Amino acid sequence: MSDTNKVLSITTEMIAQESVPQAILVGQNKICQTYQYDLATSFIRLDAELFCIPLFVCGYQKEPKTVEKEQNVDFTKSYYQHKEEVLVDFEEDTFIHTTNFSLYQSKLESLGYIPHLDKEISEACISFVKGQDAGVLGFFVFERYEGSKYLTVQEIEETKALLLIMATKVENFETKKQLKEEENKSIFDKLTGLPVLREFKKEARKLLELEDKYAIIYLDIDKFKYINDIWSRETGDDILKSLAHVIQKNIGDKECCCRVEDDKFVAMIRYETQQELEDKIDSVNVQFKQMQQEKFCDVKITVIGGIYKIGVEKNIDLLMDKANIARTSSKGTYDNTCTIYDQDLESLNAREKQLENRAAYALEHHEFIPFLQPKFDIRTNQICGAEALARWKIGDSMISPIEFIGLFEKNGFITRMDFAIYEATLTFMQQLLQKGHQLVPISMNVSRGHMKDTTFCNRFLKLLEKYQVPCNLIELEVTESVFMDDKDIITNFIKELRDHGIMVSIDDFGTEYSSLNLLKDLVVDTIKLDKSFIDDLLVDKDVQKNKVIIKNIVTMIRELGFDIIFEGVESVQQVDFLKEINCYTAQGFLFSRPIPLAAFEKEYYK
CATH class of the missing domain: 3.20.20.450 (EAL domain)
Structure with a gap:
């Protein structure tokens, strides 16, 4: 079998497996058989608490072994995240070929590697799987013992290529898992507790099917970046949480709100008359000013808002855009203020395009x-x-x-x-x-x-x-x-x-x-x-x-x-x-x- 066909054959068999652990087991078996490694060790984290560690002499271990603790090594996610000092030697190289395994053994042991003390390792290939939220997601060690013939340069390169494919399999699994976790977590904004924009849009579309009159309000804090820079990010976060609390407190039945991003918030509120709409907005403004005087009296905070009164148009993105146009037209004022969208603002946008052209x-x-x-x-x-x-x-x-x-x-x-x-x-x-x-x-x-x-x-x-x-x-x-x-x-x-x-x-x-x-x-x-x-x-x-x-x-x-x-x-x-x-x-x-x-x-x- 040619060198290229060896790599292709092993890769094909790994990809065909239904699970990551099984793909790794198949890959390790085939690599060991093809390149005469005496032992292959894998340490792969597949979720927050459990780790798959196939430890086997080629041809004996057929199933992945899942453990929480072994040989006094804490395999929890938090432990692995705090092993930067151990991983520093591996920052540059995700693949290492060595004929002096003792240089790396103690560090690998601190990450979960379990040595076979009765064997003298003459040559090894080590590969690391790096992740986003921790130093590594795991590692592979392929060992050859004293008396074995040394690997050729070609065999080392092929092993490296195959271990990269195995690592990619793990990284892809981790990425998909993280995306799913984030999707589950992101119904509510972590900082403010308000729904995220995606959830707001879902709820808004349902409410728009009702017969009630609604308005979209788009809010932000003028020059918020300066507050973060001058007073600290913690102060900025506290202000955002306080504004979110005021907004949430004023959201009633059949209404919804969310944090869009950064210091931007949007709400959809019901109203019957123009006066009722203005009263609701004034109430939010008064409550926020009162909160500002009580908690942030030394910080200059100007809330800018835009309002769009919903008519026959039901496209939520378009409705938000119109409220946002009204918001941006309020920029540069000194008082907390809201601007109600009208056709003149649309004309203003057209005028700006004309001037730009x-x-x-x-x-x-x-x-x-x-x-x-x-x-x-x-x-x-x-x-x-x-x-x-x-x-x-x-x-x-x-x-x-x-x-x-x-x-x-x-x-x-x-x-x-x-x-x-x-x-x-x-x-x-x-x-x-x-x-x-x-x-x-x-x-x-x-x-x-x-x-x-x-x-x-x-x-x-x-x-x-x-x-x-x-x-x-x-x-x-x-x-x-x-x-x-x-x-x-x-x-x-x-x-x-x-x-x-x-x-x-x-x-x-x-x-x-x-x-x-x-x-x-x-x-x-x-x-x-x-x-x-x-x-x-x-x-x-x-x-x-x-x-x-x-x-x-x-x-x-x-x-x-x-x-x-x-x-x-x-x-x-x-x-x-x-x-x-x-x-x-x-x-x-x-x-x-x-x-x-x-x-x-x-x-x-x-």
Whole structure:
């Protein structure tokens, strides 16, 4: 029989067996007979507690032997999972041929191997079956005793191939078993105890056959990743469990809910009137806020929701999609809120597709242009800087930044648009310099997508060189939220810019979860305080407390060595307060809205 036919013949007989243990027994018998091994030992775990260990001298053992304990070796799953220190020698090789078996014997014994002490092993082939939830699912040992002829290289390779086939048989069995176990376990979500999505859909389809009026509610926690990163995953898990508890408590008869994934939840509730639907949602919102104040008062939690009132459409996936569209339209708000789906939201999706389809054309045809919003020294009412802001001009009409900035951040096009704005702004600055004007610094925004681009700094410096604009006339703004991704990467990104003389500021400071904690790690020039600091300064009932808080935050930021600018200034009263706390740089509609480059030049470089 040829070498190939030997392997094929043994493989065919193994595959024909109905059970894994029987396949292994047949395989071992045939391998021993074909290649003159004196003893074959198998240790294979086939479920959590029982292990199949055929121990036989070839030709004597005909049935697999199943045991729980033997020779003081604990064969339980938990024991095997904690044998990493024993398995370290076998990390690289799942197959070992050795003429010095003593190197491996003690480790194999600790895994269940039982030696025959009256025999001296001259040669052995060892193979391991590796699994996902433990170091190994088992092992095979084929032994030859003193006096036997050594295996040829061809025989070793054939043994290796056959043991790989045997291992695959076990691994396939384990995979199928694990899938079945997971299917049985996955009716309920492990963390929250709510049904999983598959079960929700089954129940929802049954309920949709009833005559009752239903609505789908799709919920998630805004910026949940930041909560995990800043407060710990354990805190995040506790918040998810608490939200799940509130949702479950409000699910009545002929209603259902589930955890979809991560921080996303969905519920299908009954209602008769619009008011009843709103009352149910308000009740969940109130209960969650109460829970938040009691258990997580230091954590900023914003629950975002979308609602779809079910009509004639009964496709549960489509219903969830529409509720999800409503949910995503609520993103960016500060209060817990739910948005009810209507046709306008569908139109919004179509509008976004329209903008995406035109974006590349718009870039090529210079439709993205910078507007400049001046910054002022409020002591002299003189301009001291400006910020370049992206605008989209198609013919005589303008597309609002609200429509495209968030969209381009999601699809990544923002990084291409940014460089179009940089180039147009620098071209304008070069023209002003050539006319002999003394320029104020202009700041430009750096989107999140640039942060991991190691070529950004060089690309930007080449633009400065191309348009002969000095670094000290440029400031780049990054939003505070980017620090919630990878602080080290962002810090290195900023350091590289500053090392080349480019000023860097933090925009929208105060809108995220750990603003004050962030201060000690910042390596920037300027802090731009978000407009939310002073928005309610004159209408909030705790005006005096707010003033004290803002004053002390400003004092702390200044003592840490940062320059400060307030954005979003819209009233004289706000300006007066900024003077009171010795903060003299501001930006906002009170002074000027963003204006075209030509208007900016005419107004400030007469």
